[in-house]
Amino acid sequence: MMSITPPAIGFSSTNFVELAGLSKVYGPPTATIQVLRGLNLTIPQGERVALLGKSGSGKSTLLNLLGGLDVPTSGTIRVGGRDLATMQSNDRADYRLSMVGMIFQAFHLVASRTALENVEMPMTLAGVSKVERRQRAAECLDAVGMSHRLTHFPAQLSGGERQRVAIARALVNRPRLLLADEPTGNLDTATGDEVLRLILEYVHSRGATLLLVTHEEELARQCATRILRMQDGILRE
Numbered sequence: 001m002m003s004i005t006p007p008a009i010g011f012s013s014t015n016f017v018e019l020a021g022l023s024k025v026y027g028p029p030t031a032t033i034q035v036l037r038g039l040n041l042t043i044p045q046g047e048r049v050a051l052l053g054k055s056g057s058g059k060s061t062l063l064n065l066l067g068g069l070d071v072p073t074s075g076t077i078r079v080g081g082r083d084l085a086t087m088q089s090n091d092r093a094d095y096r097l098s099m100v101g102m103i104f105q106a107f108h109l110v111a112s113r114t115a116l117e118n119v120e121m122p123m124t125l126a127g128v129s130k131v132e133r134r135q136r137a138a139e140c141l142d143a144v145g146m147s148h149r150l151t152h153f154p155a156q157l158s159g160g161e162r163q164r165v166a167i168a169r170a171l172v173n174r175p176r177l178l179l180a181d182e183p184t185g186n187l188d189t190a191t192g193d194e195v196l197r198l199i200l201e202y203v204h205s206r207g208a209t210l211l212l213v214t215h216e217e218e219l220a221r222q223c224a225t226r227i228l229r230m231q232d233g234i235l236r237e
């Protein structure tokens with residue numbers, strides 16, 4: 001029988017992601033720029049959100065905060081009831097491994113590792129045994145149609161193949177939140193469509209929450225249940 005883990009204290013399915021007064025200022029030593037100006041937002045578990053906005057408007061900044069790669073200047077940022085702004089660094093590392101998966105425009109694979117090793121990395125960090133790592137990485141690569149390229153290095157793969165490896169890596173620890181930052185931006189239309197299909201397939205099958213940054217209005221409408229726009233450091237529906 002399936003066991004159901006009780007939700008963490010403070011968790012509510014109606015606000016899986018909660019931003020309140022979220023601000024981000026860069027610099028000094030670089031010039032001081034206020035990128036995010038007090039964002040408020042709630043996203044229920046399982047919602048598919050598309051985020052549109054001009055280049056430089058702060059979309060990647062927001063995704064990096066949600067991914068636990070950066071910390072806000074002020075405000076709160078909660079995912080699954082956990083406050084990322086005040087989290088200790090080891091909890092943040094745990095959050096990055098267990099709760100969230102990130103997919104980037106430029107793939108960000110490790111050049112010196114094979115496809116299989118790249119997908120194994122999040123499991124290595126999470127302390128999964130070598131045997132299980134190998135098996136799960138191979139399964140995930142198979143699920144994205146890459147089982148014939150396990151021992152290839154990123155430089156030996158096409159853009160679409162690299163992104164499929166990056167998707168396998170993002171999904172291998174089964175995140176409840178998937179953050180995709182212009183994942184089709186470096187790909188031709190047909191390859192981009194295939195990459196999106198894989199992302200949506202995962203999101204549907206696991207009821208995961210998606211935040212997808214894209215430039216394309218049309219694509220946003222196809223994939224998302226809700227469209228947000230970043231403008232002047234504020235989010236608008």
Ligand SMILES: Nc1ncnc2c1ncn2[C@@H]1O[C@H](COP(=O)(O)OP(=O)(O)O)[C@@H](O)[C@H]1O
Pocket residue numbers: 026027030033035053054055056057058059060061062
């Ligand atoms: N690490 C950083 N240090 C200083 N400024 C940054 C940094 N990252 C981003 N910025 C600036 O913040 C603004 C928003 O960047 P970004 O979030 O990447 O926008 P978008 O993804 O919407 O194109 C830009 O003006 C950018 O130059």
Ligand SMILES: [Mg+2]
Pocket residue numbers: 059060061181
């Ligand atoms: Mg960006």
